[in-house]
Each structure stands twice: as structure tokens, then as C-alpha cells.
Amino acid sequence: MKSRILFSALAGLLLAGLTVLFAPASPANAHGNVTGPASRNYGCFERWGSKFQDPAMATEDPMCWQAWQANPNAMWNWNGLFRENVAGNHQGAIPDGQLCSGGRTESGRYNAMDTIGDWKATNVGNSFNVKLFDGARHGADYIRVYVSKPGFNPVTQAPKWSDLEQVSQIGNTPAAQWTQRADGVEIDVPVSAPGRSGRALVYTIWQASHSDQSYYFCSDVNFGGATTPPTTPPTTPPTTPPTTPPTTPPTTPAAGACSATYSTSSQWSGGFQGEVKVTVGSSAIKSWTVTLAYDSAPSVQQSWNSTVSASGNSLVAKNAAYNGALPAAGTTSFGYIGSGTATTPTVTCAAAV
Incomplete structure (x- = not known):
């Protein structure tokens, strides 16, 4: 399969920062994320970004609720879950139990992604695609997809590297070879996990072709359910969130207004x-x-x-x-x-x- 999905190398494109989208010749507006099966923080943003303080989330989607309470910026900045200068040593940089937060990257912004519990799962078949959205048009040195081994239950366990089995990889693919969108590029990575059933974790590593930037995404899936199509990321923040700010007041007020x-x-x-x-x-x-x-x-x-x-x-x-x-x-x-x-x-x- 690897030979079928490898793409020929082209010149890399200049890229960008944290909200994914732009023309190859200009700095981009963002990085990216797995939008299908949706990663934990992107899924929470997609479902609750316009109503992130709705108390119904606490009972309807408790794992997202705890994530919004812990740090709303983990969802607002859904495209910034990366580490720099890993030099390919992913297992050395990210300890067991911290895979979903990228090793507590970005000063702990995404720590809630490591919380064990019943995250909303996407129904998939034994063959499905991982859709990666790249708003900054970084392209990839490689994209690796892992699926948790039989017997691992993400509802009750935090993933370790030994719990994962690599099931797919795409090699060097400049952004020009991805599917072009007005707001960035996207690519499908074919995955085959025969014989799997029930709950599992899909773990994606995207080594962006931009400096040494490695992105890490946990997607919760349910093998055997009806296949859910991948989602399309929004290009702007939600327009109708509640007026109450999602932050906790500091103990000392600022001087002046x-x-x-x-x-x-x-x-x-x-x-x-x-x-x-x-x-x-x-x-x-x-x-x-x-x-x-x-x-x-x-x-x-x-x-x-x-x-x-x-x-x-x-x-x-x-x-x-x-x-x-x-x-x-x-x-x-x-x-x-x-x-x-x-x-x-x-x-x-x-x-x-």
C-alpha cells in the first residue's frame, strides 16, 4: 500500500502559523488538524464552539466539557497542537500517557486531551480515510497513522506507545500535491485495520515540511458502526458564542479600565x-x-x-x-x-x- 500512496517530491512551499489557510507564496494563517475522524480538540470545537458554555455539554459531552473548562484555547487554537525540534524522536519527546497532548506541549494548553474517559467516537469501517487539513500549506515530510491494538480501551486507558500499531504512512508530499481549497489544502490517508471492532484510538503524526514541526492528534473511533464522513473545518471562529467570557478572573485587577x-x-x-x-x-x-x-x-x-x-x-x-x-x-x-x-x-x- 505504501508504494501506492507515496507521491513524488516537489519543491516545498513557505508556510505559516496557527489557524491554517493560505497561498503557497505567502505566510499562512494557521497550522492544521485531523478533521476526520475528528481529533479530540477539533471535535470539541466543531460541536461546541458556538455554544461552549452551554450547560448541556456537561451531560451530553462530558469529555469536551472538562476540556473547555480546563483551557478554552485548546479548542479555539484547534490547529496548534505541535512540538518543534523533535528530530523524529517522537517516543523520546512524548511520554506514555501524554500522547494526545503532544507531551503537554504549548505550556500545557492541550493537557485535557490526555484525560481518560468516554470521548465522542466516530463510527468507521475497517477501511477508512484519515483526513488532514493544512491551512498553512506546509505539506508533509510524512504522515503516520496508528491504530490502538486489540484489547486497548480509550474509555478506561491512557495510550502508551506500546498500545499502538502503525497501519499507514504517506511519504514526502508537498502541499501542491494535496487537494487544493480556498482556505488551505487537505489530504486523505487510506487506513486498513481488518478484524477490528469496538472502541479504539487513531493516532496521527504529521511531520510538516516546515522547519521541524511535528503535529500529534488523537481521534476516538468505533469500529463496526456506520461510516461517518469527514468534516470540513471552519475558516473563521464561530460568530454566535455566548457573551460571557470563557476565562477565570485573576485575583488582582488590572490598573485602569x-x-x-x-x-x-x-x-x-x-x-x-x-x-x-x-x-x-x-x-x-x-x-x-x-x-x-x-x-x-x-x-x-x-x-x-x-x-x-x-x-x-x-x-x-x-x-x-x-x-x-x-x-x-x-x-x-x-x-x-x-x-x-x-x-x-x-x-x-x-x-x-
Whole structure:
């Protein structure tokens, strides 16, 4: 099978940061994820992104509920579950029991993906495709797909490397050879797991053709059910989430109406991902605007949880519809993909009260 699915090598394309999508010649807006069978965090985003504080989730989808409570950014940033500089030593970089969080990558953002329990499972047959979406058009040095061995139950066990059996691999495939979409590229990896039945875990490693970036995805499946078609990822955050922010107020309010802090969460040749945390002062606010002053403002390929526009040498970020009204001492965050080399801007915050 390997010889049938290997593709010939082409020139690699320049890529991007964390919300997956763009033309090969420009920095991308994101990375990617397995959308079918949906990975744990992408599935939670797909099902609950527009209603992430609906109390019904606690009983209808308890594993997603605990994940949203632990860190909403694991779902908002559904395309950023990766590690850098692993050099192919995946088992050395990721301990047993931490496979679904990529070894607690990104400062523990995705730790809830390791929680043992009854995650929603996709029904599959013994032959199915793993669909990988690549919004940054990284392409792949390789994609490896594993299925848990018979006897392993993801409802009661945390996966170890010894629980997995590799069932498929695609070799070097530049993004030009993937299926082209307006918002990125996608590829199907054929999988055959004869004789399997019941609950299992599908584990995908995507070695992106961009620096040394390795992505790790856990997808819960049920062999023997009716095959569920893969889903299509959204290109923008949901437009109708509740107005209550998904964050926990800090113990000390910010000085003034609001304050903001900037950090560079990822960078690569030609681009970077910036993230900003907004903290409210001692009184509730109705909306906020953050100004990031640069010596020379980068062009922004994409933003999430905010609307970002350029104004001279500054970037001006305004809240989304669902995270502008915040209580006293409340917090929220937003991010964006910028072109060029990351530099730290001067950050100011203004709020309407």
C-alpha cells in the first residue's frame, strides 16, 4: 500500500502559523488538524464552539466539557497542537500517557486531551480515510497513522506507545500535491485495520515540511458502526458564542479600565504567531481595543477572537462580538499570524465602560 500512496517530491512551499489557510507564496494563517475522524480538540470545537458554555455539554459531552473548562484555547487554537525540534524522536519527546497532548506541549494548553474517559467516537469501517487539513500549506515530510491494538480501551486507558500499531504512512508530499481549497489544502490517508471492532484510538503524526514541526492528534473511533464522513473545518471562529467570557478572573485587577500583554507563541521563516492577553480593571467593560505599536507594523494574515487592522505602524485589535463585555478583573485573549520576523510591540488597551 505504501508504494501506492507515496507521491513524488516537489519543491516545498513557505508556510505559516496557527489557524491554517493560505497561498503557497505567502505566510499562512494557521497550522492544521485531523478533521476526520475528528481529533479530540477539533471535535470539541466543531460541536461546541458556538455554544461552549452551554450547560448541556456537561451531560451530553462530558469529555469536551472538562476540556473547555480546563483551557478554552485548546479548542479555539484547534490547529496548534505541535512540538518543534523533535528530530523524529517522537517516543523520546512524548511520554506514555501524554500522547494526545503532544507531551503537554504549548505550556500545557492541550493537557485535557490526555484525560481518560468516554470521548465522542466516530463510527468507521475497517477501511477508512484519515483526513488532514493544512491551512498553512506546509505539506508533509510524512504522515503516520496508528491504530490502538486489540484489547486497548480509550474509555478506561491512557495510550502508551506500546498500545499502538502503525497501519499507514504517506511519504514526502508537498502541499501542491494535496487537494487544493480556498482556505488551505487537505489530504486523505487510506487506513486498513481488518478484524477490528469496538472502541479504539487513531493516532496521527504529521511531520510538516516546515522547519521541524511535528503535529500529534488523537481521534476516538468505533469500529463496526456506520461510516461517518469527514468534516470540513471552519475558516473563521464561530460568530454566535455566548457573551460571557470563557476565562477565570485573576485575583488582582488590572490598573485602569484594561491592560494587555503580548507574547510570541511561535515563529518560523517568514512569519510568526502573536498572542495578546487582555485583563480588565476594577470595573466591568462593554468593549475593548488593543493597539500594538511597532517600528514597522507586520501584515496580518489572520486573527482569531478579535478583528485586527493596520493603522500606520500599529496594529489595532478590537474585540469579537462574544468577548467584548467582560466583568471586573476578567480576562480574554486573542491571537494573529504576522509576516516577517517577530518583534515585541508596545501594547496599550482602551475600553468602553
